[in-house]
Amino acid sequence: MPHPAALAVALIVLMGTATHSGAPMVRSAAASQPLTAQDVTQPVGWDKELTLPPARDLNPDPKILEFNLEARIASIEITPGVTTSVWTYNGMLPGPYLRAKVGDTVIVHFKNALPEETTIHWHGVRVSNDMDGTPGMTQKPVAPGGEFRYQFIVRDAGTYWYHPHTNSAAQVGWGLYGPIVVEDPSDPKAFGDDLVLMLSDMSLDDKARLLPKDNGGEFGDLFGREGSVLLVNGRVRPRLRVRAGKQQRWRFINATRARYYAFAMPGQTFIRLGGDNGLAERSEKVTRASLVPGERLDVVFTPSSAPGTVSVLRWRPVDRGYGTAFARQSEALMEIETVDQPPVTPAIIPGHLRDIPRIDVRKAVQHTLNLTIQKEAKRLEMGINGIPAWKATPLHARIGETHVWTVTNNSPFDHPFHLHGYFFQVLDDQRVAEWKDTVNVPVKSTVRIAITFDERPGMWMYHCHILDHAEVGMMGHLHVQ
Numbered sequence: 300m301p302h303p304a305a306l307a308v309a310l311i312v313l314m315g316t317a318t319h320s321g322a323p324m325v326r327s328a329a330a331s332q333p334l335t336a337q338d339v340t341q342p343v344g345w346d347k348e349l350t351l352p353p354a355r356d357l358n359p360d361p362k363i364l365e366f367n368l369e370a371r372i373a374s375i376e377i378t379p380g381v382t383t384s385v386w387t388y389n390g391m392l393p394g395p396y397l398r399a400k401v402g403d404t405v406i407v408h409f410k411n412a413l414p415e416e417t418t419i420h421w422h423g424v425r426v427s428n429d430m431d432g433t434p435g436m437t438q439k440p441v442a443p444g445g446e447f448r449y450q451f452i453v454r455d456a457g458t459y460w461y462h463p464h465t466n467s468a469a470q471v472g473w474g475l476y477g478p479i480v481v482e483d484p485s486d487p488k489a490f491g492d493d494l495v496l497m498l499s500d501m502s503l504d505d506k507a508r509l510l511p512k513d514n515g516g517e518f519g520d521l522f523g524r525e526g527s528v529l530l531v532n533g534r535v536r537p538r539l540r541v542r543a544g545k546q547q548r549w550r551f552i553n554a555t556r557a558r559y560y561a562f563a564m565p566g567q568t569f570i571r572l573g574g575d576n577g578l579a580e581r582s583e584k585v586t587r588a589s590l591v592p593g594e595r596l597d598v599v600f601t602p603s604s605a606p607g608t609v610s611v612l613r614w615r616p617v618d619r620g621y622g623t624a625f626a627r628q629s630e631a632l633m634e635i636e637t638v639d640q641p642p643v644t645p646a647i648i649p650g651h652l653r654d655i656p657r658i659d660v661r662k663a664v665q666h667t668l669n670l671t672i673q674k675e676a677k678r679l680e681m682g683i684n685g686i687p688a689w690k691a692t693p694l695h696a697r698i699g700e701t702h703v704w705t706v707t708n709n710s711p712f713d714h715p716f717h718l719h720g721y722f723f724q725v726l727d728d729q730r731v732a733e734w735k736d737t738v739n740v741p742v743k744s745t746v747r748i749a750i751t752f753d754e755r756p757g758m759w760m761y762h763c764h765i766l767d768h769a770e771v772g773m774m775g776h777l778h779v780q
């Protein structure tokens with residue numbers, strides 16, 4: 300399984316392999332010696348409209364992050380001047396920001412003050428099975444007024460998130476999600492200052508009240524419910540301040556129940572560092588970046604707009620099947636103000652980030668999973684191999700086995716496929732090697748993934764991360780023993 304990037308990266312920086320320098324080389328107008336990104340800090344208040352308050356750590360041990368987490372309904376001002384009763388963790392949207400270092404222990408004293416049962420799933424974190432938050436499989440759902448203690452070690456650097464796994468389309472859609480970053484202290488500082496950008500959307504009526512979970516009926520289930528209000532870290536159109544040439548490391552998390560994102564800014568490139576489970580093998584310069592529900596994206600943003608200007612990062616329609624992008628306009632997500640200060644020369648981003656050994660699939664156990672919409676069902680029903688979650692029998696795997704799952708989608712919608720508990724590698728992929736836990740399976744296509752079930756026995760879920768699809772049956776489970 301993934302090794303921490305650690306020494307390899309430091310070594311590569313010293314050895315100077317292929318590198319990316321980001322945006323156009325910009326020079327300080329004033330001095331003869333140009334300022335570099337390392338010479339300056341981010342503009343004053345650069346991220347103040349995007350701050351994510353951390354969880355309050357109750358444990359003095361620096362290797363333990365221990366905190367109280369309560370799921371409850373709270374009033375939040377989403378549209379200016381109007382409050383909405385939102386489902387929250389600790390009254391915050393998003394929930395508290397968990398930031399820990401590789402090897403730290405996380406202890407969560409969870410209380411459910413919601414009017415219905417819930418659980419927490421730690422998306423992408425390699426927890427032991429009894430901490431995975433799957434109701435009826437790994438734990439009893441936490442009843443209203445009930446409590447549960449979650450405890451796990453964060454073993455892998457990367458960007459993760461937490462959310463309920465009970466009535467999840469509704470509960471996530473109503474505001475229950477929070478970010479997790481696991482730091483590797485040896486990551487090159489040249490990646491820039493960290494900024495988590497948790498993307499979500501919310502369906503509100505004209506009085507800014509949350510729409511009911513079955514809004515739109517079966518069409519809502521079929522298309523997946525995209526919210527009417529786009530949020531970044533719980534805010535509508537927040538403003539970020541940047542300085543030309545001074546890099547920032549943006550960690551996107553797609554916490555929506557159904558919305559796909561694609562980003563492109565005129566004249567702007569990003570350096571992609573990785574996605575779900577830490578750094579990819581190599582960084583790559585990209586002009587367009589995308590992420591599907593559940594997925595994460597880790598990029599270096601090198602501001603390249605002229606000082607004193609404001610640009611807008613926009614959501615762009617993504618065709619995820621069946622006319623989902625038809626006649627839709629792009630929408631503003633976030634404003635980026637390039638402060639009126641001389642540009643600086645961007646730092647060099649290493650080309651090689653870490654070694655990712657390819658999973659040996661020569662003796663792999665093969666499985667075929669067809670993502671299906673059942674035609675003969677009386678009401679809308681989705682499933683895997685024609686079987687909805689509530690009728691499914693588990694797949695089986697033995698500890699130490701490697702599997703190749705051939706996931707085929709002949710349905711008219713894309714599906715983001717998510718596996719609990721284990722990282723996988725996407726085979727036949729021309730992109731850079733990386734570890735993932737969520738991958739898009741486009742319409743009329745097949746994606747093959749390789750997984751080694753090397754430890755942590757138990758019952759693990761796999762499902763579509765368009766949560767409306769999971770709710771109508773596109774979910775299965777796997778018994779590792």
Ligand SMILES: [Cu+2]
Pocket residue numbers: 713714715763764765768769773
């Ligand atoms: Cu789906």
